[in-house]
Amino acid sequence: MALGRRSRRTDATTSVTDAAKDVGKAVKKPLTGKQAKRMIGVGTAVLPLLTPYALAVAGAARGAWDARRAARLGVAPDQLGAYSGPGGALHARLSRIAEALTELEGPDSRATDDARAFVTATRPRLADLAVAVRAAEQMPTPRRRTAYRSIGAELDRIEIDLLTHLGVVTT
Known part of the structure; x- marks a missing residue:
């Protein structure tokens, strides 16, 4: 009578394969109406809080871009409009x-x-x-x-x- 051996899988291998299965399941699931409503609700609550920061970042980026262009032309940034x-x-x-x-x-x-x-x-x-x-x-x-x-x-x-x-x- 021969004893069959079970393959030994380590916990790391098990967790990797389980995670891969979970990712595959998450990709296959369509967005439900309830999930969409929840995402819209979170967006309407978070958007007013993040808008001032986004505008500040955009303003700083535009200022840096204008300063770079002005330096390349050899003029002051406030004179940049005259040389467009x-x-x-x-x-x-x-x-x-x-x-x-x-x-x-x-x-x-x-x-x-x-x-x-x-x-x-x-x-x-x-x-x-x-x-x-x-x-x-x-x-x-x-x-x-x-x-x-x-x-x-x-x-x-x-x-x-x-x-x-x-x-x-x-x-």
Whole structure:
């Protein structure tokens, strides 16, 4: 007479298989009307409590995003609205160059006659470039990108000349 051995299952194996069966059962059960009403009731009670926190998180995220965009453009966050749109970055560059020209020309600067002549010659060019940026905003996308590249290249040349007049050596 042979004794049959029972397979020995550990408690961990039993709990894993039982948990897997429970998950399978939970997935197969449809949502009942009573459960739906309970979930709606909990939602109506919890939603007013969580809304102020959600709005605060959304406001903080928007503030961080605006600060990042403003830093990338080189302007203050409160001025960000003035530099929106497809030509916003170029408008920001134009305004920063104009501010630098004003500082170069200022009474407390030690600008040479050559630097003052540069400022006088560059201001009308900046005005023309600002008009070109505004005109390019109405162009189809491929033409606008080409126009922005050429405007950006011109601004690069002006910035290099400006840095030279300020005494900064560029390579």
